[in-house]
Amino acid sequence: MAVHFCNNSLELENLLQHISPDEVFTITDDNCNTYCLPELIASKTLSIHNTFTFPSGEKNKCLATYENAIDFLAKKNLSRKGTIINIGGGVTTDLGGFVAASYKRGVRFIHIPTSLMAMVDASHGGKVGINHKELKNYIGSFSQPDCILIYPGFLKTLPEVELLSGYAEVLKHGIIADKSYWEYTKTLNPFDISATDWLSIIQQSIDIKMAIVEADPLEANERKKLNFGHTVGHAFESLLLKQNASISHGHAVAAGMIVESAIAHRINKLPLHEQNDITHHISKLYDKLPIYHTDIPQLITLMSYDKKNPQKGIEMALPNNIGQCDYNISVETDVIEACLIQYMS
Ligand SMILES: NC(=O)c1ccc[n+]([C@@H]2O[C@H](COP(=O)([O-])OP(=O)(O)OC[C@H]3O[C@@H](n4cnc5c(N)ncnc54)[C@H](O)[C@@H]3O)[C@@H](O)[C@H]2O)c1
Numbered sequence: 001m002a003v004h005f006c007n008n009s010l011e012l013e014n015l016l017q018h019i020s021p022d023e024v025f026t027i028t029d030d031n032c033n034t035y036c037l038p039e040l041i042a043s044k045t046l047s048i049h050n051t052f053t054f055p056s057g058e059k060n061k062c063l064a065t066y067e068n069a070i071d072f073l074a075k076k077n078l079s080r081k082g083t084i085i086n087i088g089g090g091v092t093t094d095l096g097g098f099v100a101a102s103y104k105r106g107v108r109f110i111h112i113p114t115s116l117m118a119m120v121d122a123s124h125g126g127k128v129g130i131n132h133k134e135l136k137n138y139i140g141s142f143s144q145p146d147c148i149l150i151y152p153g154f155l156k157t158l159p160e161v162e163l164l165s166g167y168a169e170v171l172k173h174g175i176i177a178d179k180s181y182w183e184y185t186k187t188l189n190p191f192d193i194s195a196t197d198w199l200s201i202i203q204q205s206i207d208i209k210m211a212i213v214e215a216d217p218l219e220a221n222e223r224k225k226l227n228f229g230h231t232v233g234h235a236f237e238s239l240l241l242k243q244n245a246s247i248s249h250g251h252a253v254a255a256g257m258i259v260e261s262a263i264a265h266r267i268n269k270l271p272l273h274e275q276n277d278i279t280h281h282i283s284k285l286y287d288k289l290p291i292y293h294t295d296i297p298q299l300i301t302l303m304s305y306d307k308k309n310p311q312k313g314i315e316m317a318l319p320n321n322i323g324q325c326d327y328n329i330s331v332e333t334d335v336i337e338a339c340l341i342q343y344m345s
């Protein structure tokens with residue numbers, strides 16, 4: 001599966017025309033329809049008539065949108081030889097990828113990620129799917145796109161809060177796999193990064209993620225490292241979604257990394273100065289989440305629902321040192337509670 005980098009929209013257009021098969025359908029959300037699609041529609045590869053547009057937002061990564069997308073493709077009679085191009089953030093690549101993987105038992109698809117989150121993370125690794133009520137990514141499959149086209153120019157219209165969301169995964173990649181990458185990203189202001197630096201960041205993050213995914217595509221072992229910050233982060237995300245105070249995925253993961261670093265230190269894995277380094281740097285960039293003591297029982301329940309857990313107990317991926325991560329670490333609930341309280345204080 002190839003990843004192509006494009007420096008300008010012309011290159012992107014040329015690439016699309018080169019790979020474009022006859023029957024192309026596009027899946028996108030309303031924001032990307034406004035900000036990103038016009039760059040491509042001119043190429044004549046994509047047609048507005050064959051574009052399924054859904055309302056943006058995590059809550060729409062759901063069965064109802066999935067059904068509407070399938071209805072759209074069925075009415076327009078997309079054949080099994082057709083191709084779906086998903087243009088958007090991680091919600092679009094997850095949802096559109098799952099639509100493509102399951103429509104008529106699967107059609108070819110291409111991802112054109114437009115958010116930082118989708119460029120460095122969501123569009124790579126083959127996981128596609130949708131949420132089931134408040135349970136994140138409960139319905140889905142592993143399915144690879146034919147290729148991924150990356151054009152960092154799309155980041156120009158991405159709201160700052162979304163840029164910060166993707167940056168949390170960038171920071172995670174350094175913490176779990178590459179200390180020098182962590183040190184480098186610490187020196188950058190995510191709101192003031194040159195185009196050349198973006199290319200290098202996106203490339204390094206993809207390299208780290210793909211080296212891990214290629215060693216363990218179906219997440220039996222090694223790939224679990226990528227879940228650092230996510231056991232607690234997904235619980236935060238689900239809780240706040242339920243309370244209609246939804247936050248970005250990356251913001252939840254950033255908070256999750258603070259709590260999970262504290263857990264890693266408490267169970268004698270991560271040295272205190274490295275826990276402090278992680279906490280200090282993440283807290284500088286991300287506001288504290290509105291989580292309260294009364295939420296703790298529900299958060300623990302949500303963590304134990306996590307589909308990556310064995311039948312009993314809560315397991316996490318935790319760093320031993322910055323740049324090195326372990327997985328399948330069983331964590332007692334009293335340790336999680338203590339670290340949640342520490343985060344709130
Ligand atoms: N499959 C995976 O391996 C994987 C990995 C990480 C995250 N994810 C999933 O990705 C999702 C989060 O991704 P996300 O943060 O990109 O969310 P998103 O797709 O909702 O995009 C965030 C917001 O930015 C807007 N947007 C995107 N690109 C834009 C652009 N260029 N200009 C203007 N607005 C733009 C979107 O419309 C949306 O409002 C979650 O559902 C998460 O579970 C999946």
Ligand SMILES: [Zn+2]
Pocket residue numbers: 121169230249253
């Ligand atoms: Zn994530």
